[in-house]
Amino acid sequence: MADSIYFEEKNGVALVYLDRVEAYNAFDLNMVTRLAETLIALSLDRNIAGVVISGKGRAFCAGGDLRWVFDHRDNLSKAFHQLAAQFHQAILEIRRMPKPVIAAVNGLAAGGGFSMALSCDFRVMASSAILKQGYTSNGLSIDGGGSFMLPRLLGTARALEIAAFDAPIKAEKALKWGLITELVDDGETVKKAYDLICKLKKRSLDSFAASKQLMTDAFNTSFETHLENERHLLSSVAGRPNGLEGLTAFLEKRPPVFEAPDGE
Numbered sequence: 001m002a003d004s005i006y007f008e009e010k011n012g013v014a015l016v017y018l019d020r021v022e023a024y025n026a027f028d029l030n031m032v033t034r035l036a037e038t039l040i041a042l043s044l045d046r047n048i049a050g051v052v053i054s055g056k057g058r059a060f061c062a063g064g065d066l067r068w069v070f071d072h073r074d075n076l077s078k079a080f081h082q083l084a085a086q087f088h089q090a091i092l093e094i095r096r097m098p099k100p101v102i103a104a105v106n107g108l109a110a111g112g113g114f115s116m117a118l119s120c121d122f123r124v125m126a127s128s129a130i131l132k133q134g135y136t137s138n139g140l141s142i143d144g145g146g147s148f149m150l151p152r153l154l155g156t157a158r159a160l161e162i163a164a165f166d167a168p169i170k171a172e173k174a175l176k177w178g179l180i181t182e183l184v185d186d187g188e189t190v191k192k193a194y195d196l197i198c199k200l201k202k203r204s205l206d207s208f209a210a211s212k213q214l215m216t217d218a219f220n221t222s223f224e225t226h227l228e229n230e231r232h233l234l235s236s237v238a239g240r241p242n243g244l245e246g247l248t249a250f251l252e253k254r255p256p257v258f259e260a261p262d263g264e
Contacts, residue, residue: 003019003034004018004019004020004027004028004030004031004034005017005018005019005031005034005035005038006019006056007038009047009048010194011198012047012048012049012050012201012260013048013049013050013051013052013194013197013198013201014042014045014048014050014051014052015052015054015190015194016035016038016039016042016051016052016053016054017053017054017055017056018031018035018053018054018055018056018060018061019055019056020065021056021057021058021059023062023065023067024057024058024059024061024062024107024108025055025056025057025059025060025061025062025113026061026062026063026064026065026066026067026068026113027061027063027064027065027083027087027112028065028068028083029068029082029083029086031065032064032083032086032087032090033086035086035090036086036087036089036090036093039051039090039093039094039097040089040093042097043093043096043097043098043099048099049099049100049197049200049201049205049260050099050100050101050102050197050200050201051097051099051100051101051102051197052101052102052104052190052193052194052197053094053101053102053103053104053116053120054103054104054105054106054189054190054193055106055107055113057107058106058107058108059106059107059108059109059113060103060104060105060106060107060108060109060113060117060129061108061109061110061112061113061116061117062108062110062111062113063110063111063112063113063114063115063134063135064080064083064087064111064112066138068083069083084143084144087112087116087143087144088143088144088145090116091115091116091119091144091145094116094119094120095119095145095216096213096216098205098208098209098212098213099205099208099209100121100122100196100197100200100205100208100212101120101121102120102121102122102123102124102181102193102196102197103116103117103120103122103123103124103193104124104189104190104192104193105117105123105124105125105126105129105131105180105189106126106129106186106187106189106190107126107128107129107130108129108130108132109129109130109131109132110130110131110132110133110134111132111133111134111135111138112143112144114131114132114133114134114146115142115143115144115145115146115149116144117131118145118146118149118150118153118179119144119145119149121212122181122182122193122196123174123179123180123181123182124180124181124182124183124184124189124192124193124196125171125174125175125180125182125183125184125189126171126184126185126186126187126188126189127171127172127183127184127185127186128171128186129171129189130168130169130170130171131168131169131174131179132166132168132169133146133162133163133166134166135163135166136163136164136166137166142163147159147163150162150163152219153177153178153179154177154178154179158177171183181196182196201260202258203258204237204242204243204245204246204256204258205242205258206237206240206242206243207237207242207246210233210234210236210237213229213233214226214229214230214233217229241259242256242258242259245257245258245259246258
């Protein structure tokens with residue numbers, strides 16, 4: 001069986017491609033398990049500063065492979081339960097990874113592909129690409145954190161509109177609504193996402209990791225607990241080499257030179 005996840009490393013940036021072109025990169029159990037395993041390994045790899053996720057061919061990801069699910073129609077609930085378990089492990093790795101993860105949306109991102117793009121820290125979208133919630137048009141409910149991220153990005157009313165009517169969202173509208181970070185020409189998504197991570201690499205990735213953790217957890221904690229989390233992370237980050245360098249550079253009125261990840 002050919003590997004459905006293609007990975008390459010470029011100057012400390014991991015480029016992860018979903019590679020089931022014949023299925024518009026829809027994921028079956030094997031593919032999403034491989035994706036979760038790949039993301040776990042990259043999260044722990046000290047030589048990797050950031051991750052770009054994109055799709056081979058014309059699509060980013062068409063979500064869960066409903067043909068694979070229907071092959072298990074004797075117990076559809078079990079099939080979705082297994083698929084979502086591995087998919088949600090991949091989503092958690094994206095949200096908990098202490099480094100930037102950027103979705104390079106090169107084409108259609110539907111269903112779980114839409115949810116996965118939303119879970120990434122930033123989204124770069126090709127001008128001809130389409131976002132589509134997809135689930136409710138197939139009689140399903142949203143997974144992959146899509147129902148968590150959409151109301152936080154857009155507000156409850158618009159998120160429910162997307163869930164209820166499932167109209168395709170073109171790139172210009174996605175940019176206007178704040179669903180994506182950058183809109184680029186077709187064929188330029190991975191390059192732009194790579195350039196963004198290279199830009200972030202020049203900054204303190206310790207600061208990025210702490211900010212990402214705080215903002216991810218902000219909706220799940222009381223104000224008092226969140227303040228304590230801020231205090232803990234501020235103290236921790238300040239005690240690291242990049243914290244000292246940042247403060248020293250500020251006082252010396254010069255640009256900081258932050259420590260790069262191991263191996264660079």
